[in-house]
Amino acid sequence: MVNQKLLIGVDVGGTNTDSVLINPLALDTPNRGVLSWNKSATTADVSDGIQKAIRSLLTDCPDVAKNEIASVTIGTTHFINAVIEQDAAKLEKVAVLRLSTNYSKYAPPFSDFPGGLRSVMEGYTALIKGGHRIDGTEVQPLDESSVREHALKIRDLGINSIVINGQFAPMYHDHEQRAAEIVRSVLPKANIVLSSTISTIGFIEREDASIINASIMSFARKIILSFKNAIRKIGLECPLLLTQNDGTVVSTAEAMKTPVKTFSSGATNSMRGAAILCAEEEWTKGQSIIVADIGGTTTDVGLLLPSGFPRQSSAYSFIAGVRTNFSMPHVESIGLGGGSIVKIAKDLTIGPESTGANLLTEGLVFGGKITTATDLTVAIGLEDETIEDKSIFQVGDGQKVVGRFSEDVKQAFKQEVKEMLENAIDRMKTSPEPIPVLLVGGGSVIAPQELDGASKVFRPPFFGVVNAIGAAVGKISATVQAIKRMEPSDDKDAFLEQLKLQAVEKAVAKGAIRESLVYDDIVVNPIPYVPNTIEFMVKVIGEVDYKAMHYSVAPDEGDSEIEESGGSVAKHSETSGDYIEHHLKFDVSAYRPFINSEKEWILSEIDCEFLRIGTYILGCGGGGTPYHHYLALRHMVRAGKLVKVIRPQDFPKYQKGDGAVVAVGYAGSPTVGLEQLSGDEMVHGYNLVKKYSNITPQASLPWEIGGGNGLTGLKIAADLGIPCVDADFMGRAYPLLWQMIPVCYSEQPCFPPCALADGNGTTMLLSEAASDVIVEKVFRASLSEIGAHCGMVSFMTAEDISQRSIHNTTSLAWKIGRAVHTARQNSEVQNCAEYIIEACGGPKTAKKIFTGKIIRVDRRLFKGHVYGEIDVKDEYGDAVMTIPFKNENIYCELNENGSKKITASVPDLISVNDAETGEALGTQDYRYGLHVFVLVISPSTRWTDTAEALRTGGPSSFGYDFDYTPVGTYVKPHSVIEEYMS
Structure with a gap:
């Protein structure tokens, strides 16, 4: 064995520490190269537990010399656990320096953090001139003197962890790097995290991940140094590596800089290990495989790609309630495990409550009094005479459950487990075709050997320590x-x-x-x-080139810390528990919005949350995510700004002089909008039009209520100290500026004079135009030259509000958001569509026309717009609904029994909603496997009363040659103000 390179993998979980010694050159042998393995309870000092585990591996293989070990690779959950537990003894206060000039000013750092975690981590924040645009040009030169000034303040506060986040820094690093040099000159020993080293485009989400990384760095360093110390005490002189979220490994030096990238490595290790154990099986060659990792409490289902690595999440991931966008494996988790509590009543239920780590004392087969999934599985396995190999069911004392359960109960249990796994697997699949399923984890004994949708169900050897195997052979x-x-x-x-x-x-x-x-x-x-x-x-x-990394466990500067600190992961502070829910907790049924004596609706945080959900549903797949605008609006409310909404009919009492209303919206690239957050664009545009026209508007409203723009009227109203009218010009979202009600009912251009502003000192006034179509073309052509994400402002008239807008649309968005929360509170998310329909006016106004799973997604970019279509297949039949989109959903075509029929089209509002949450999916969120329901909401009669309105917003405006047929009858939304006036 002298010439062989042997690998050790260790996975340190919250309950167990799994370890394995493996020969990577023998993966094709019956034992898959595994020379020894060990499973033991995780110790309070993880370095002691790792030492014991590795010594046990070597004891089991006395012929293996220590110099034959090429590497030790460790995966651990303790870094993420410290964040989830909000342990102030392990987390540090963080200072955040934003290099984005005035962009992002309305959603400051920590806006996205739950209260408990924010109180632990928030230390200092500053907004500094600097950052880049999408084309690499500077927004402003970096204000170096300001960076130094803030670094001195941070030093005086005693804060040692600092995040530097520059706009578009993942592509253009120079401002972040120069700022770090300045900070380092003031704080030479500080933990400095550059956001560009953590994640990609997505300003808030990248910053959030960087903050968590900075807060955990000192604790991570202590634990990693203790790992190194444990390896040295054993006498191993080989590289020590840590596993990352994407299934690869990093050196200890890199892991100490970016511990956040190791947070979700446990699930990845299991999938990687499963791939390795089955690599020699012919049926795995060149295809994707589902891995179901069943533990004591949960089952994590992931998809292994043909590369042998897990599919990564395509959207956002949440860490302790904080939204981030760094690479994480896409995993579906369900409350099913060996310790899941089984309740036997009229309808048998499994979980999500679990005995968890207490299974060995509370389960029936272990002498306890609680019926668990393990107990039913053991009883079924021992009593079923058709099962020849009973070894897998030799868990605890099987005689305690033999004869205990009726055949009906056992059958109901098997069916429920089967359906739970099949549903999770179905959500993870990327095509309707059957796919191999690997069962791993200590709790996998509860899974059946046949599953619908699986071409093969296989439990590989060493399935109980598959996570340690995945760690050992990382790349x-x-x-x-x-x-x-x-x-x-x-x-x-x-x-x-x-x-x-x-x-x-x-x-x-x-x-x-x-x-x-x-x-x-x-x-x-x-x-x-x-x-x-x-x-x-x-x-x-x-x-991995192990020779090149050979000296990575040699003593480094600072390693002496570990002799004093050790590797204790014991919890030292109480958890507030508010990390469990990302959004607000409140009693929906008891909540009442505040309407003052002037009949003005004053928004609260809860109102903002309802509007976040409702505006996206009214976006019909487009309009951009409201999330960042929601954070900004909520911050305004928290800062004490009055955000007021008034009824359209009450606007005359606010009128002075010309009685104008400022109408606003963003235009540009959604990609840029994720990075270049809102700043002063709207105010700059407002000031330009005001100066030109010599008119001062007395209220605001958004161009469109759908998507992110649905909140912009509220934001500028708060900035200017004026109310926002409960109305808009679309009642939904449309891709083009001229697809608005005023354009349909006016012979003259509606928007000039109007302004385009980039929020950085560049504004453009269009005083006159031949048509509103020309306004659209001129502004679109200008966008790319001034940042590709700009605010658009126009002053509209009182008549536009009374005669050419759609009334009470803010109220409608609020009611839809409240409906979704009500369904959740009542544990009826499966009936969420019905709640939304009722909020929209009832079944004559809105309908759920389809439910199913997305089985095809096709996208393409043409003239700046995202075109494409999806297919949604009925879960219980062969019917398929096809939905084409151009930014927004255009129509629905039902294919059933060989015939096709258009069942809905614009200007009807077509919303595709996630069946798991009830919330809207933007067209950019569509992906195979999502379970959805399709809602159609009747549009305002302003879209259907005239031929010109239908030409502007109907099928022909998108280039389709079929007539519009309404799905229902429009009912004007009831005003929130009128409903809750005392």
């Missing part, structure tokens, strides 16, 4: 990304090749073997509304 990855404007003379392929070479060199520098590197992911995406601008991303993965 190294590297990612590079860029956004580039491609001129006609530029060679896109040549630029991509440059990025590929950069990724390879980056991986080699991290310790990968050059010859082993393969391209795991290559992304080339055009940016919507930004001409000739492309986003690139290249990721490579390769084998």
Whole structure:
């Protein structure tokens, strides 16, 4: 064995520590290269537990010399547990320096944090001139003197953890790096986290992940140093590596800088281990595989790609209630495990309550009094004469459950477990075709050997320690990304090749073997509304060069800390518990909005939450996510600004002079909007039009109530100290500016004079235009030159409000959001559509026309707009609904029994909603496997009363040659103000 490279993998969980000694050159043998394995209880001092586990492995293999061990790789959940538990003894206060000039001012750092975690982590924040636009130009030069000034204040406060977050920093690093140099000169020993090292586009989400990373760094360093100390005490002189969320490994030095990237490595290790154990099976070659990791409390279901790595989450992930966007495995978790409590009544239920770590004392087979999934499984396995191999059911004292349960109970249990697993697997699949399913984890004994939708169900050898196996054989990855404007003379392929070479060199520098590197992911995406601008991303993965990393466990500066601190992970502070729910907790049925004596609705945080949900549903798949606008609006409310809403009919009493109303909305690329958050765009545009027209509006309203723009009227109202009218010009979201009610009912252009503003000192006034279509074209052409995400402002008249707007749409959005929360509070999310329908006016006004699973998604970019379509298949039949979209959903076509029929179309509002939450899906959120329901809501009669309105907002405006047939009858939404006036 002298020439062999043996690997040790350790997975330190909250309950058990699993370890394995494996020969990676023998993965094709019956024992899959596993020489020894160990499962033991996790100790309070994890370094002691790791030492014991590794010593046990070596004791079981006396012929293995210590110098034959090529590496030790550890996966741990203790870093994320400290965050979830809000343990102030392990988490540090964090200072955040934003380099974004005035952008993001309305959603300051920590806006997205639950109260308990925010109180533990928030230390200091500052907004500094700097940052970049999407094309790489500076928003403003970095204000170096301001960076130094804030660094001195941070030092005086005694804060040692600092996040520097620059706008578009993942592509353009120089401002972050220069700011770090300045901060380092003031605080030479501080933990400084550059957001560009943590995640990608998504300003708030990247910052959130960076804050968590900075807060946990000192504790992570202590634990990682204790790992190194444990390895040295055993006498091993080999690299020590840690596992990451994407299934790859990093050196201890890198893990101490970015511990947040190890947070979700447990689920990944299990999937990677499963891939390795089944790599030699012919039926796994070249295809995706479902892995179901069944523990004591939950089952985590993930998808292994043909590369042997798990599919990563395509959207956002939440850590202790904080929304982040760094790479995490896409996992569906359900409350099913070996310790799940089984309740035997009229209808048998399993979980989500669980005995968890107490299964060994509370389960029936262990002498306890609680019926668990393990107890039913053991009883079934021992009593079923058709099962020849009973070894897997030798758990505890089986005689305590033999004969205890009736055949009906056992059958109901088997059926419920089967359905729970099948539903989770179905949500994870990427096509309707049957797919292999691997069962791993100590609780996998409860799973049946046949599952609908599975071409094969297989429990590999060593399934109980598969997570340690996955850790042991981890690989190294590297990612590079860029956004580039491609001129006609530029060679896109040549630029991509440059990025590929950069990724390879980056991986080699991290310790990968050059010859082993393969391209795991290559992304080339055009940016919507930004001409000739492309986003690139290249990721490579390769084998570890253990020789190059040989000295990584040699004593480093600061290693002496570990002799004093040790590796204790015992909890030292109480948890507030508010991390469990990301959003507000309140009694929906008891909540009443505040209406003052002037009949003004004063928004609260709860109102903001209802509007967040309702505006996205009214967005009909488009309009952009309201989330960041919601954070900004909520921050205004928290800061004490009055956000007032008035009825349209009450506007005359606010009128002075011309009685104008400021109408606002954002235009530009959704991609840019995720990074360049709202600043002073609307106020700058407002001031320009006001100066030109010499008119002072007395109220505001949004162009469209659907999507993110639905909250913009409220934001500028709070800024200007005026009320927002409970109305808008669409009643939904549409892709084009001229698709608005005033355009349909006016012979003259409606919007000029109007302004476009970038929030950074550049404004454009369009005083006159031949038509509103020209306004759209001029502003769209200008967007790419001034940031591709700008505010648009126009002054409208009192007559526009009374005669050419759709009334009470803010009220409607609020009622829809409240309906979703009511369904959740009543534990009736499965009936959420019915709650929303009632909020919209009842079944004559709105209908749920389809439920099913998305089985096809097709997207393409054309002239700045995202076009595409989805297919949704009925779960209980063969019917399929196809929904084309151009930013927003256009129509629904039902294909049933070989015939096709259009069942709904614009201007009806078509909303595709997530069946698991009741909330809307934007067209960018569509992906295979999502279970959805399709809602259709009748539009205002302003869209259907005239031929011109139908031409503007109906099927023909999208290029389709069929007539509009209404699904229902419009009912004007009832005003919240009128409903709750005392």
